[in-house]
Amino acid sequence: MSNKRAALLRQMWRHRLSYLFITPFMLCFIAFIVVPVAAAVALSFTYFNAIEKPRFIGWQNFQYLISQDLLFLKYALPNTFKFALIVGPGGYIAAFLLAWIISQLPGRLRKWFALAMYTPSLTIGIAMSIVWLPMLTGDRVGYLNSVLLRLGWIEVPQLWVTDPDYLMTSMIGVTLWSSMGVGFLAMLAGILNVNKDYYEAARIDGMKSRLQEIWYITIPSMKPQMLFGAVMAIVTTFKTGAIGVELSGANPTPAYSGHLIINHIDDFGFIRFEMGYAAAVSVFLLLLMYVSNKLSWGLFGSKGDE
Amino acid sequence: MLRALGRFGPAGWRRMDGFQKLLLLSLVLLSVFMLLPVVYIFNHAFKPYHELFVYPPTFFVREPSLQNVNELASVASRSTVPMVRYLFNSVFVSALAVALVTGVSALCAYPLSKHRFPGAGIVFAAILLTLMFAPEVVQIPRYLVVSELGIMNTYFAHLFPLMAMPIGVFLLKQFVDQIPDSLLEAARIDGASEFVVFARIALPVCMPAVATVAILAFQNAWGNVETSALFMLDDEMKSFAFFLSTLTNNLANNVAMQGAAAVASLIMFVPNLVVFVVLQSKVIATMAHSGIK
Numbered sequence: 194m195s196n197k198r199a200a201l202l203r204q205m206w207r208h209r210l211s212y213l214f215i216t217p218f219m220l221c222f223i224a225f226i227v228v229p230v231a232a233a234v235a236l237s238f239t240y241f242n243a244i245e246k247p248r249f250i251g252w253q254n255f256q257y258l259i260s261q262d263l264l265f266l267k268y269a270l271p272n273t274f275k276f277a278l279i280v281g282p283g284g285y286i287a288a289f290l291l292a293w294i295i296s297q298l299p300g301r302l303r304k305w306f307a308l309a310m311y312t313p314s315l316t317i318g319i320a321m322s323i324v325w326l327p328m329l330t331g332d333r334v335g336y337l338n339s340v341l342l343r344l345g346w347i348e349v350p351q352l353w354v355t356d357p358d359y360l361m362t363s364m365i366g367v368t369l370w371s372s373m374g375v376g377f378l379a380m381l382a383g384i385l386n387v388n389k390d391y392y393e394a395a396r397i398d399g400m401k402s403r404l405q406e407i408w409y410i411t412i413p414s415m416k417p418q419m420l421f422g423a424v425m426a427i428v429t430t431f432k433t434g435a436i437g438v439e440l441s442g443a444n445p446t447p448a449y450s451g452h453l454i455i456n457h458i459d460d461f462g463f464i465r466f467e468m469g470y471a472a473a474v475s476v477f478l479l480l481l482m483y484v485s486n487k488l489s490w491g492l493f494g495s496k497g498d499e
Numbered sequence: 500m501l502r503a504l505g506r507f508g509p510a511g512w513r514r515m516d517g518f519q520k521l522l523l524l525s526l527v528l529l530s531v532f533m534l535l536p537v538v539y540i541f542n543h544a545f546k547p548y549h550e551l552f553v554y555p556p557t558f559f560v561r562e563p564s565l566q567n568v569n570e571l572a573s574v575a576s577r578s579t580v581p582m583v584r585y586l587f588n589s590v591f592v593s594a595l596a597v598a599l600v601t602g603v604s605a606l607c608a609y610p611l612s613k614h615r616f617p618g619a620g621i622v623f624a625a626i627l628l629t630l631m632f633a634p635e636v637v638q639i640p641r642y643l644v645v646s647e648l649g650i651m652n653t654y655f656a657h658l659f660p661l662m663a664m665p666i667g668v669f670l671l672k673q674f675v676d677q678i679p680d681s682l683l684e685a686a687r688i689d690g691a692s693e694f695v696v697f698a699r700i701a702l703p704v705c706m707p708a709v710a711t712v713a714i715l716a717f718q719n720a721w722g723n724v725e726t727s728a729l730f731m732l733d734d735e736m737k738s739f740a741f742f743l744s745t746l747t748n749n750l751a752n753n754v755a756m757q758g759a760a761a762v763a764s765l766i767m768f769v770p771n772l773v774v775f776v777v778l779q780s781k782v783i784a785t786m787a788h789s790g791i792k
Binding site: 204208212227230243291299308309313315316370373375378386417421425428432455458459463468472479483486 | 518519522523526529530533534536537540602603604606607609610611614616617618619622625626627628629630631632633634635636637638639640641643644648659660662663665666668669670673674676677693697707708711714715718768771772775776779780782
């Protein structure tokens, strides 16, 4: 036993330089992320109202969450699933395709198109509501309604953001529109990084279509970026929440039609000040993301990755 | 963008094959759609009051005026702390954050990817896991950490939380993964120290990722209101973004200040745009020359 420990210590000493390299980041990371997250996980087993001292209550928060919290079970959970199933893969595929298309353009133009695709994700916090509200306004002067009316596709103006039947669709549309974020940038860089000789060689070997090129050369040579894009797609999708409230202008959203898990956390954390319960929901969300992540690593992960 | 298209010119157009032309056309249409908010932000900032509230809302400004800029200026002159001070805080913190975040993240990503040291797997798993934790409930513990460290009301409290950017390490690690070990080994055999291998070989090859991390770091730092709201007690220490957000708070049922708010969002937005264009052209320029063999 002590032998093993000595061997480990020796190995660690041999890698002392590696530890030195990671130290600056790890210090910040531990202080501002690991410790607070660990504390939040601990809070999930308590009743904590942000004023009194947390009181340990064991699994009660989780039991309530999965057996009695009707808002969560009836709205937040199914809504999040629906939202994530479309926005996650949809945004991911769209980001890859757009990145690929941009990579096919002559070099000078690329940066401008990359900028155009990226801006919605930049503006999402600032101007999302003021841009989309005029578009989706529920009467006939809203841009979308007036266009669709003129085309004759709809008979009466639709309440795109206040009708519970449409809110989710609007949320998905707007989120997809703004999903060309960092994952997209990484994939664009990944595609441009692929060694051009591979394509040349493949062409000589008789590869004809671009689809074949994408499938057999581009994607396999940029697995790390594909993986990054997938993780970011999952994380951003599950962490999106404010959008329903911003679009509909009501919190909670009409008939809870846009109520996502994140809204649930906000609700308990910042409105009811039940921090312990909000932490429990966060832990649950973390598990959800972890499982979805495992699935995507199964698709793209290679040997060394876990 | 128009200028780039112009320079690109008819000669470039003829050199493209039909497939590229088709892609370019559809991309231009899509870009117009994606750029709508930018157009809107720019136009909105220069709308006089009677246009800001026009119904139906308009996209383009009809009679551009500087009325809103003046309004913002007069609000700023009434604030107890000169606006320049907020601006200085933001510029100072953002510049330092970009340098520190990229440096620190790259330093961490390199050994995570290329040295199989004991604990590397755990560190990487921790980075990924914490990425997935919703930030809402982390605020209170974080506040306690900052106050325990005794850095309340200092620039450190702005900087240190920004420096813990797991996405940056993750992204850089993915790019370092692609560097063939043989390339690094060759340099080591030539007698380069590990730091030289990192700084002279790994970093330049990963420039696209470094630039992307820098873009993200800038966005986080420039738009940062959280550290100002929670960790700064004196107004002199707060960020420009925080100052602007105090102007625009509770806008929903407030007519006054809408004009100033429109200019404020333009001011917040433009630096992001500039930094993105500058850094992204670096990405594309480096990639034209190198590429991983």
